[in-house]
Amino acid sequence: MSLSSSLQVGVSGLTTSQSALNTTAHNLANVGTKGYTRQQVVMSDFAYQKWGVNHISTLQTGLGVDIETVRQVRSMFYDKSYRTEAGRQGFYQTQYETVQEVESMFGETEGVAFQDSLNDLWTSLQELAKEPAAIEVRASLLEDAKSFLERADNISKQLSDYQVNLNQQILDKVNTVNDIANQINNLNKKISLYESNGKEHANDLRDERNNLLDELGGIVNISYKENSDGVVTVMAEDMPLVTETETYKMGVAKVNESSDLLKPVWTAFNRDVYRMDLPISTENNTDIGSLKGLLVSRGAAKANYTDMPVKPVKTASMSDTDYQAALNAYDDDVKEYNSTVNVSVIMTVQAQFDQLIHGIVTSINDVFSPNKEVTAGGKTFKVLDTDNAPYGMDKPNYTQGEALFNRKSVPRYRDPDMSDPAESLLPAGTKIYVEEDPDNIYSLFTLGEIEINSEISNNYSKLPLNSGKGTAGVDQKSADKLLALWKQPFAAISPNSLAVSTFKDYYTNFTGELANRGNELNNTSQNQATMVKNIDDQRQAIAGVSSDEELTNLIKYQHAYNASSRFITVIDQMMEHIVTRL
Known part of the structure; x- marks a missing residue:
């Protein structure tokens, strides 16, 4: 190998070490950045120069080192698990919040309890049975009956208003889904353009896209895949949301013509986003997403006593x-x-x-x-x-x-x-x-x-x-x-x-059943939150930045840079010696 070729070997060492130092510094600068994925420099041999063959092998000399890629260190399995379980946690958490809101309307834990109105009516009936002819007793019954009915009507109106007000939350989540879909589509274009030379990797843009997928997974049930151009296509509730070229938006429509309640629909496909007739189960993955949690807890209509089946008597x-x-x-x-x-x-x-x-x-x-x-x-x-x-x-x-x-x-x-x-x-x-x-x-x-x-x-x-x-x-x-x-x-x-x-x-049974339902939903939500945290911890153990590890890499690449520099200095001295002796 000539001395000039040896200089190229040293230069390749300098450039790759410098790139590795830059990547390590970038990792250290983002130790506390949420959603940041640790980047890793993968080095490979640059090329070899053949100068002979013996009876055992080809004789060749290496021409230096090259950076094969700067990759993200992520686990696709943990990403998918995290997004699925986060969506399931959102489904149950949303329903628990609804139970809390409904419980407050009855005032049994604080405020004016409906139980008091019920007891007052019962007490008035007892007094009426003792003195049916007394006008003041009858007046007391009328007042307590009015109070009982007004309190019941007020609770019923609050339930109906809250049911309708959930429309805004549903609309907000639909808008968020559409906004995320647009952002993913834009990032797909940027990533594809940035990586079109086959050498560069838009890792920071990929982090931004992964964070959007995390957020989207908490709202709806998603599946996704990435093609060779770095473009991610996303399916939401088994329908295309982001394709290689465009996005398909969600919209809202009335549950029926006479209803004030809204439901999410696919505007391009003229169909509902959810099949609400399917049973809710973890096995079938029908309990995923805070958007569906809102729809389930709200229901599709205002209910009354006629919705309670009455067993026939012969x-x-x-x-x-x-x-x-x-x-x-x-x-x-x-x-x-x-x-x-x-x-x-x-x-x-x-x-x-x-x-x-x-x-x-x-x-x-x-x-x-x-x-x-x-x-x-x-x-x-x-x-x-x-x-x-x-x-x-x-x-x-x-x-x-x-x-x-x-x-x-x-x-x-x-x-x-x-x-x-x-x-x-x-x-x-x-x-x-x-x-x-x-x-x-x-x-x-x-x-x-x-x-x-x-x-x-x-x-x-x-x-x-x-x-x-x-x-x-x-x-x-x-x-x-x-x-x-x-x-x-x-x-x-x-x-x-x-x-x-x-x-x-x-x-008593009614309020107890509501409290039990809330407790079950809260326990499920808390269990899911624990599972999501555990999965995220394992995900971060792979993708997260360790300052100790990166400082070790920093020292390693500094030594590699110094070694390459020293190698070039030696080659330079050798060339100077040869030139001055000519």
């Missing part, structure tokens, strides 16, 4: 075939409840709470204004039971049939329709009960549609607790029925529970 007039058909329909309703209502925190609370209010309101009404079934013209009607209904104290009418709670838009009773052959056969003065229709919300005794009877509110004496007109005494039987309401079984907290509770126990 009556004497019901055949075995009809009863079995009713049971099959009930089983279908339970499946529908579990797949739509029960998975949603807000819808479950709305349905269960409304069931309690409906039960209390209708039970009290049925004491003050009882009904019975009569048959006329082959039809069965539910009418005011004038034989057992108590009377008011208002003179001279002694009103009968006034309920404590009314529907805002639909009266409790209507007069017979004389154009109907069957109804025309009913006795004069018959009051036909207007049945509740699940398809007509205005006909339901549901929160938002209930009010205190204005007739009773304006005249306490119209509260029916007399056994007859005129000087008749107090209807103690009706007063006792009011007390019995709080002691008799009412309903199960859900169709998945066999235990039937009283009103008071129902509310």
Whole structure:
């Protein structure tokens, strides 16, 4: 090898050592930078000069060292695991936050507890049973009933408002997904251009892109791959989000035409982002992403007591075939409840709470204004039971049939329709009960549609607790029925529970179930957070910068640089010696 070739060997050592020093310094400068990936210089032989062959091998001389690449030290396996588990943690954390918000509305841990309104109503009914004729006791009942209904209505409105307000959070996350997709697409172009010569590596740009993928993985379920040009394509919820050339945006649309609730959709593909009919499970990866967590906890509609399946009771007039058909329909309703209502925190609370209010309101009404079934013209009607209904104290009418709670838009009773052959056969003065229709919300005794009877509110004496007109005494039987309401079984907290509770126990079970649900979601979220941290720690053990290791590399490359410099100095001295001796 000539001396000039030897100089080139030394120069290659200087340049590679200098590049390694620069890379090490860059690592040290980013020790505390979040998302930074440690860079590593990979060196290789530059070339060899063949100068002979012997019987064993080719005789050749190395021409120096070269930098093969400056690579990022990352684990693709840990990256994928981190993004999947971070998305799962976001799914459960979002639902836990919803439970916390809902719990605060009932004020059981702080503020004005709804339990107090329930107890006040019960206490007023007890006092009424003791002194049914006392006007002041009746006035107290009216006030407590108003307070009870106002508090329940306020909670129901807060639930509905919160449900609608989650639209903004959903919209924000959809906008974030679109923004991240655009940034990844722009970074793809920059990285591809920067690395087009096949030698340079845009490692800092890759760090920025990886940080975006981390953030995106917490919002939606993603998969991704990188092609030979350094371009990453991203699939979100099994649909393309970022391709090699463009991005496909998410949008929002109404759940249905009559709803105020929004859902994410793929605008380019005219389809929903999520299939909400699929069961939530870790095995199927349907529990990933804070965006889906918002949708699940919010639900797709406002729920009420009609969404709670009621198990049929076999009556004497019901055949075995009809009863079995009713049971099959009930089983279908339970499946529908579990797949739509029960998975949603807000819808479950709305349905269960409304069931309690409906039960209390209708039970009290049925004491003050009882009904019975009569048959006329082959039809069965539910009418005011004038034989057992108590009377008011208002003179001279002694009103009968006034309920404590009314529907805002639909009266409790209507007069017979004389154009109907069957109804025309009913006795004069018959009051036909207007049945509740699940398809007509205005006909339901549901929160938002209930009010205190204005007739009773304006005249306490119209509260029916007399056994007859005129000087008749107090209807103690009706007063006792009011007390019995709080002691008799009412309903199960859900169709998945066999235990039937009283009103008071129902509310206790209701708040307990909500607290348990929150505890389960919090535990799952905390476990996921721990798993995410462990995965990230292992990821950082590979990708993170160790100052001790980098300082060691710094010393190593400094010595290599000095050695190359000394090598060049020796070659220079040799050349000087030869030239001066010529």
